[in-house]
Amino acid sequence: MKKSIFLKVFGGYALILLAVGALIALFSFSTIRSHYQDLLAQDLEYLGRALSTDVRGFLDQGRTDDMDAYLKREAKDIHARVTVIDPSGTVLADSEADPRKMENHRYRPEVTDALEGRIGRSLRYSVTVEEKMLYVGLPLENDGRIVAVLRLSLLMKNIDMLLGSLRTTIGRTILLMLLAALLLAFFLSLNIIRPIRKLTHAAREIEAGKFGTRVTLHAKDDFFELGEAFNLMTGRIEALFADVSRQKESLSNILASLDEGLLAVDAEGRVELANEAFRKIVDVAAPEGKFYWEVVRKPRLQEFIARLQDESKRLSAEVRVDEKTLLCTGGALDDRGGVVLTLHDITDLRNIEVIKRDFIVNASHELRTPLAAILGAAETLEDEPGRVNAASLEILKRHAERLRAIVEDLLKLSELEEQGYRLDRREVDPRELARNVVRILSPRFKEKNLEARIESADGLPVLKVDPFLLEQALINLVDNAIKYTDKGNVTISLAADERDFILAVRDTGAGIPAEHLPRIFERFYVVDKSRSRKVGGTGLGLSIVKHIIQLHGGTVSAASEEGRGTEFTIRLPLLGA
Numbered sequence: 397m398k399k400s401i402f403l404k405v406f407g408g409y410a411l412i413l414l415a416v417g418a419l420i421a422l423f424s425f426s427t428i429r430s431h432y433q434d435l436l437a438q439d440l441e442y443l444g445r446a447l448s449t450d451v452r453g454f455l456d457q458g459r460t461d462d463m464d465a466y467l468k469r470e471a472k473d474i475h476a477r478v479t480v481i482d483p484s485g486t487v488l489a490d491s492e493a494d495p496r497k498m499e500n501h502r503y504r505p506e507v508t509d510a511l512e513g514r515i516g517r518s519l520r521y522s523v524t525v526e527e528k529m530l531y532v533g534l535p536l537e538n539d540g541r542i543v544a545v546l547r548l549s550l551l552m553k554n555i556d557m558l559l560g561s562l563r564t565t566i567g568r569t570i571l572l573m574l575l576a577a578l579l580l581a582f583f584l585s586l587n588i589i590r591p592i593r594k595l596t597h598a599a600r601e602i603e604a605g606k607f608g609t610r611v612t613l614h615a616k617d618d619f620f621e622l623g624e625a626f627n628l629m630t631g632r633i634e635a636l637f638a639d640v641s642r643q644k645e646s647l648s649n650i651l652a653s654l655d656e657g658l659l660a661v662d663a664e665g666r667v668e669l670a671n672e673a674f675r676k677i678v679d680v681a682a683p684e685g686k687f688y689w690e691v692v693r694k695p696r697l698q699e700f701i702a703r704l705q706d707e708s709k710r711l712s713a714e715v716r717v718d719e720k721t722l723l724c725t726g727g728a729l730d731d732r733g734g735v736v737l738t739l740h741d742i743t744d745l746r747n748i749e750v751i752k753r754d755f756i757v758n759a760s761h762e763l764r765t766p767l768a769a770i771l772g773a774a775e776t777l778e779d780e781p782g783r784v785n786a787a788s789l790e791i792l793k794r795h796a797e798r799l800r801a802i803v804e805d806l807l808k809l810s811e812l813e814e815q816g817y818r819l820d821r822r823e824v825d826p827r828e829l830a831r832n833v834v835r836i837l838s839p840r841f842k843e844k845n846l847e848a849r850i851e852s853a854d855g856l857p858v859l860k861v862d863p864f865l866l867e868q869a870l871i872n873l874v875d876n877a878i879k880y881t882d883k884g885n886v887t888i889s890l891a892a893d894e895r896d897f898i899l900a901v902r903d904t905g906a907g908i909p910a911e912h913l914p915r916i917f918e919r920f921y922v923v924d925k926s927r928s929r930k931v932g933g934t935g936l937g938l939s940i941v942k943h944i945i946q947l948h949g950g951t952v953s954a955a956s957e958e959g960r961g962t963e964f965t966i967r968l969p970l971l972g973a
Contacts, residue, residue: 413577428566433530437517440532440548443474451480451546452536455488464489477529479547480536481507488544501547506533510545519552528552595626602630656740657722661688661701663733677717677739697739700724704735714742721746819862819947821971826859826897827852830888833870840878847885857892860971861948869944872937873901873964881905881961896950897970902963908956916954917942 447470454463467478471491480489485502487495501507509516516533529549536544594611601609609630611623657674661667667683670691675681683691689698696715704711710727726737827850834841834848841848859866870888877886884904891898908916917938941964945952949969956962 467491849887851889877903899966907958
């Protein structure tokens with residue numbers, strides 16, 4: 397059962413007041429009782445001092461019987477029991493009993509204290525009178541020696557009667573104070589609860605969508621400031637809600653106008669959002685609220701969405717659905733496991749690429765025959781130098797060779813770009829691979845008088861790659877370095893970290909201007925066209941390198957500084973042998 401705030405506040409006040417009242421009653425009565433007992437003990441001490449002179453006189457004269465009669469007579473006026481005890485504990489005189497019949501009092505607490513020279517006090521049960529009594533013992537000295545103890549006592553029942561009356565008076569006073577405090581707490585609780593109820597009612601109105609609701613509080617206190625803050629908050633919420641509604645409407649219009657399919661899936665796999673283009677792709681009118689595997693009937697699309705949920709990172713892949721090719725791009729929607737993906741129809745683009753690739757292959761094959769004829773004719777003419785111009789013949793031969801190299805590179809690039817190209821992975825020692833490349837290009841190094849270096853870190857892992865393709869990529873990079881380096885050296889460095897194998901080719905050539913670096917891996921892109929023609933470059937070597945490394949799941953990048961050389965870095969993911 398729900399408890400109201402009023403009951404909690406008033407109940408809290410009531411418990412505190414009751415606890416305080418109980419503590420006051422307990423400690424006040426205890427304090428008064430203790431104080432009253434101290435006063436009575438002091439009174440007994442004063443009476444004892446008044447009687448001590450006479451008692452000491454009786455003791456000096458040895459008149460114990462007369463002293464006993466004297467005490468019995470005086471006790472009626474002072475309303476206290478008086479006892480005289482010698483240092484051995486023997487009772488010499490008592491105002492209410494026959495001292496000869498009383499037991500030894502040597503070890504009574506008040507007597508023990510008095511015999512040690514202190515004023516002794518004790519509150520305990522008396523065996524003689526069978527009542528609880530307050531005792532005060534005074535030492536009686538003669539020439540610095542304690543000759544007896546004068547003990548005075550009072551019955552506690554008389555004190556308890558007085559304290560009982562006092563307890564009743566105190567209890568009534570505390571009860572009246574509690575009633576007054578509880579009444580005050582009741583009105584204070586009401587005063588606290590009223591603004592809270594107003595705020596609660598206003599909050600429920602806001603919850604129901606009535607954003608124009610405001611709270612009016614008149615008392616200039618903290619609740620007034622809370623009410624003002626609440627009104628400001630509701631005004632801000634109203635403005636934000638209107639803004640969100642406008643943004644939602646705009647977003648709906650944007651999504652509806654997108655040609656790409658858009659899908660948002662929550663952590664459980666339910667569709668949260670889908671635009672019209674996606675509905676057309678999956679041919680489902682209302683996918684929202686359904687599981688994505690109920691909506692997306694294509695296994696490869698389902699696998700891609702599952703990968704997005706498992707890996708929680710941005711992914712991109714091409715998926716063939718029926719006769720269409722879709723570029724699927726997606727990533728995490730939130731930190732709870734939701735994902736969002738877009739589907740872009742690239743069927744026409746891929747068809748164009750197929751046509752282009754087929755054209756390149758066909759054109760390359762068609763060019764091979766006339767190029768072979770041109771080269772053969774040029775070589776024949778070389779054998780008859782007297783009949784033709786030697787310079788023209790050299791130009792004819794060099795350009796025919798360049799055309800043949802371009803055709804070979806185009807064919808290789810077309811082969812690498814084919815869908816489903818499979819690598820022939822084998823275990824390869826990276827040092828042996830680097831040494832083979834240097835050995836193959838050794839004549840080129842000697843021709844340009846360049847030094848070939850291999851830098852290898854210790855403990856290199858064995859690579860699992862396509863040895864022919866990786867060797868070809870490394871040959872292209874080293875050959876490029878030789879072409880564009882006139883003096884110095886070309887260095888192949890080999891290293892590895894926890895995830896990747898790192899292969900770098902560094903030269904001491906002229907370097908590449910910074911504005912050209914982003915495009916050097918494009919087909920036919922040449923930084924210095926005149927030098928490229930001079931050294932016989934095709935403009936396809938770096939593009940071939942890029943495709944070979946991408947087939948291995950790696951990356952290739954370039955860094956250069958004009959006048960100080962260029963460094964190409966290949967990073968290949970380490971795979972289990």
